Amino acid sequence: MPGGRLTQAERQQIAVGLADGLAYAEIARRLHRPTSTITREVTRNGGPTGYRADLAHRATQQR
Structure with a gap:
């Protein structure tokens, strides 16, 4: 998985x-991550x- x-x-x-x-997109640029990663993260978590x-972070650790 690229980026982990x-x-x-x-x-x-x-x-x-x-x-x-x-x-x-701007958050993703600042973190050097794909926009889709940020979109999924935010959508999945509230x-x-x-x-x-x-x-x-806690929810991810429990998955």
């Missing part, structure tokens, strides 16, 4: 980007208004 799983620090950056109103990095 998202780290907790990357998830925190996603949360910051969402709070700052950045588009998924959407753009409900995304929480700590909860998302």
Whole structure:
């Protein structure tokens, strides 16, 4: 899997980007990840208004 799983620090950056109103594409560029990775991560973990990095990281660890 190219790039591997998202780290907790990357998830925190996603949360910051969402709070700052950045588009998924911009968040992806800043993290050097595909836009689709960010889109799936946010969609799977609460959407753009409900995304929480700590909860998302815990949910991934449990899968």
